Amino acid sequence: MKNTFWKRERIEIMIALALFNYVFLGAEYLFDNMMAFQTDSGGVVLAQSYVLGSSTVGFLLFGILDGKLRERAKKAGSAGAGVLAAVCLWGIQVHQSYGSILAAGLILYVLLGIAGSLVHYRAACRYGMEEHLAETVGVSYAIGLFLQFFENNLIHNAAVEAVILTVAFWALLFLVEKRKVAGSLMEWNLYESDPIRHPYAVAVTLIFTVALMTCIFATLDNAVTLGHAGGSMDIGQWPRLILAVSGLVSGVLFDYEKGR
Secondary structure (H helix, E strand, O other): HHHHHHHHHHHHHHHHHHHHHHHHHHHHHHHHOOOOOOOOOOOOOHHHHHHHHHHHHHHHHHHHHHHOOHHHHHHHHHHHHHHHHHHHHHHHHHOEEEEEEHHHHHHHHHHHHHHHHHHHHHHHHHHHOOHHHHHHHHHHHHHHHHHHHHHHHHOOOOOHHHHHHHHHHHHHHHHHHHOHHHHHHHHHHOOOOOOOHHHHHHHHHHHHHHHHHHHHHHHHHHHHHHHHHHOOOOOOOOOHHHHHHHHHHOOOHHOOOOOO
8 A cells, every 4th residue: 555545534444434434244243133132033133134234225215305405404414313312312322122223223223324325425436537447445344343342242231232233323423524525525526537338227227236345245144144143153353353354354355456
């Protein structure tokens, strides 16, 4: 990586992406553990599928809301999302009933879907036409996984986990708002500088690829979650670090020789 990689602006974007990965995966871990108090391992996997699926709604909602809401409404919405996420995380860790945990998880992951769509959009607008894009994503993913690993092994209290995840989510929203101006400056010429020759073919290919990756990942994720909820394994232990290293290595390989 060149010295230009470690600029303050890029570091802030990477931290925001890392915080999203950490909160998304950390909240899933907390949700699974709390849901295990109310149902069996198969029920945990099914409930997890529901909440992770709801994040897709959030990803799609961002595209609608971003173009229709005024700046003041967006700021109010960001503040409201922070408060609502805190309430949902607290509701999950209390684990009073199956319904309350599931409802809190569904709402939380819609919010995480919106936040994830926003932070990835900002990163794409700012660095989509520059070098080191894959390295930026890979480093962010690795940092997020390392944060989750350390939290899982150092914190063993659900209430404390919920507080830490809440603070991380607030920090994510703050960084995204801080980098909003820098991202918006790139939006107008993101496609004009390098237009896509066959946009519909690219869109269909991208949708198919993401769907295929989702099916593969979800199958593996459900398998290990089934074992985790059943008590035969703990998905928060050292093998998870392999996932972090793989993300980092992939970023370096994809950017090797300017993406060749």
